[in-house]
Amino acid sequence: MNASPSHRPHPAEWTETQSLLPSAERDLPAGRHQFHKEQMMARIHEDLRTPSRTSGTSPVAPVKRSNPFLRRTILLPAAAFALAGAVVGGLALTGGGTDGGKTALATGPALTTSIGVADPKGAPQLLERISLAAADTSAPTPHKGQYIYIASKVAGTHIKTVGDKSEVVSDELHSRQVWNSLDGKDGWLIEAGETSDKGITLKSDVPFSGAYNALAALPTDPDALLQRIYRASDANRDPEVPRDQAAFVAIGDLLFESYPPAEVGAALYKAAAKIPGVVSVDDAVDATGRHGVAIARENDGERTEWIFDKKTLRFLGERIVVVKARAGDPLKVGTVTGTSAITERAVVDAAKQVPGQVS
Helix, strand or coil: CCCCCCCCCCHHHCCHHHHHCCHHHCCCCCCCCHHHHHHHHHHHHHHHHCCCCCCCCCCCCCCCCCCCCCCCCCCCCCCCCCCCCCCCCCCEEECCCCCCCCCCCEEECEEECCCCCEECCCHHHHHHHHHHHHHCCCCCCCCCCCEEEEEEEEEEEEEEEECCEEEEEEECCEEEEEEEECCCCCEEEEECCCCCCCCEECCCCCCCCCCHHHHHCCCCCHHHHHHHHHHHHHHHCCCCCCHHHHHHHHHHHHHCCCCCCHHHHHHHHHHHCCCCCEEEEEEEECCCCCEEEEEEEEECCEEEEEEECCCCCCEEEEEEEECCCCCCCCCCCCEEEEEEEEEEEEEECCCCCCCCCCC
16 A cells, blocks of 8 residues: 555554554553554454465555544554544533644544443344344445445544653544445545545555455354454454454454445344443444444443444444543543544445446
């Protein structure tokens, strides 16, 4: 992938390549957020895509993932700038500081929200309903030569440290557009404040593991699918990330900035229902302020939430919320460290083509 020299990832986007960056560029103290460690699960997705990795392939640039989950978040071989962004909107703004202009968008106060009530017993039933809704879809099947187009709104909150001073800063809510070919080897990204208005190429010899063809090749039996996810996780995850959390994050990333075939999407939700610690949440808000129900899992005081429309159970977006205070951590309960909202998902005939536009 050939990214613009001026484009470099937000601290919340670092994955396993973080250790390769000069120390002067590390705004985020090591070990500050567990979800940043979860981003090292990028390699899981590559293992899900193929039984074994292609030898001689190595990351050439940090992963572009606005969402720290994920997601993100978040993920994939470093040459694939494709997974969804951290996002927030419709949320109260409190406290915080600025980043001195180092990152153009990271100038706002911390993003905060109210915390929904979690129900440990509610997840299986809700995920069964979500799975049925995902399987019953009239979405078009993409064909060779077409691209998956995802438009979203993204933002996030992170800790910036300069010398011995740390402060909480946030990104402005901004737009993101991603195009990915079905094989995951070609695509385009336009993200306000992160790329030029024209965007950057996502062309790479290392396919995006959330590409349509890769997802279509996954098993649709929930047990087999979950075991495959666990095997990939066990082989690649950071030892500090719990096994079940790594699997939950991996599934969320496969669902977010992608277009899974109906039967695969349904299987991923059913697989998630089998992960210990997964809960339902009665109310969660996506980046654009849409309220919904959520499927979530807590780890190290932060809860990763997949948000769905309360009526249609359509996937709306993701967010990560601090739900438990940690000694010495400036991120307070209710802080939204990453959030996103999918605003459009479609099949188009060419990269950089938007739905309804003639190619």
